[in-house]
Amino acid sequence: MIDSLFDLSGKVALITGAARGIGLETARLLASAGARLVLIDRDEDALADACADLSGQGANVVPHALDISDMSALSACFDAVEARFSRLDILVNNAAVVQRRPAAELTPEVWRQAMAVNLDATFECCRLSQPLMIRAGGGAIVNVASIMALSGGGFYPIASYHASKGGMVNLTRALAMEWGRDGVRVNAIAPAWIKTDFNRAFLESPGVAEKLLPAMPLGRFATTLDAAAAALYLVSPASSMVTGHVLPVDGGYLAH
Template sequence: MNTNIANLFDLSGRVALVTGSSAGIGFALARGLGRAGSRVVLNGRQPDRVAGAARILRDEGSSVFEMPFDVTDSNAVRMATDRIEADIGPIDILINNAGMQRRGPLEEYPEETWHELMTTNVDSVFYVSQAVARKMIPRGRGKIINICSVQSELGRPSIAPYTATKGAVKMLTKGMAIDWGKHGLQVNGIGPGYFKTELNQALVDDEAFSEWLIGRTPSRRWGELEDLIGAAIFLASNASNFVNGQIIYVDGGVTASL
């Protein structure tokens, strides 16, 4: 067998939709897929933030399209999916990254906040994946990558509802792989550990927490967003054509250590 290794990871010409990609992890993954050759569709609720992110990536030479829509609105999701397929091209890669965190004591956690978290972190993955899978299945191919978390496996104080959502995303990923694998789709997840992002800046700046985390992490550091790109390209490319229903934890070893 003569396999060109570079071709295994080449995403040239493929259309990739990344939800929640105007900042943070989603933006980093969109940037990585763009550098690997994808035509990247950026998404977010705020058109101005999506446009700003798109300008940055275009200036770097990536082929980028803007598609602001609310991933928690199933009708908006279906309309956006149809528009991408008609105006940009068949969606080859979907990364479900949109999500949120709301901390608080579980015994006092507001019911409306629980539902907000579930809708944003779980319902959106179902809505977008289903809409995109309906396009992928007749073509007999497609890559879906769900952003899970180390909290898909581990708990921490004050985030029980978030942990519940990420556990659900992990199991939804496996269910998607089981139902859609026969149609040529690969559905996998990435479970980031603790990364330096805007959302985590307070934790990064907390000396006591940072010291605890670094001591708890076998790699002895915080994650940098670039650390996630390799796993995303692998799962989006032909290199992972027989990988299905798996969660790759990019966490510096946190889930391996007690």
């Protein structure tokens, strides 16, 4: 029973930003549940290393080195997935950028970059996945949002991140409403701080942990495995009645 609730044998899963951090951890977990992987990252060398590592552990992996804000590259990638597998069962929209600077300094170009990667590309991946998921008889999408999608933060200025991740959360709900009858479930996770390349230097800088950890009822930063385990649940048969949900992986931060 437990095995079948988390069995992804025969499923094809596409993960963006999969060369490191939460994306790579999610790839590992989904592969160990039996999924075949299509992994996207703009860092070609790190993606090659990640794929070599996963293949060495017996995973079936296809890498696509591209920047997800390049819509034609994204479209070509989904064409390749269709040609190779004729289906897609799982999409994890994980790649993102963060711009840690005061709102007054977010010029239109900088603002647009956050929207292009965090919101536009997320939507485009969902849009391109939907027909392939319908062909597969249904599917599951997980959007990797953030506690910053559901709160105003206040510890440091990242307005473009709040806005783009907040948009991702309500996009999750809208697509869940629209695609539920097609058997396509759409959910999000909202992790709290995790020490990855994304923000390790920041989290380890003097005074930062002392400021952030008191806001965490569980008293620690999250891990990539905490986030990946939540994603695994949301793409598994275990969550087959769950859609339009945003699952905080936040040690209680949003319970305030």
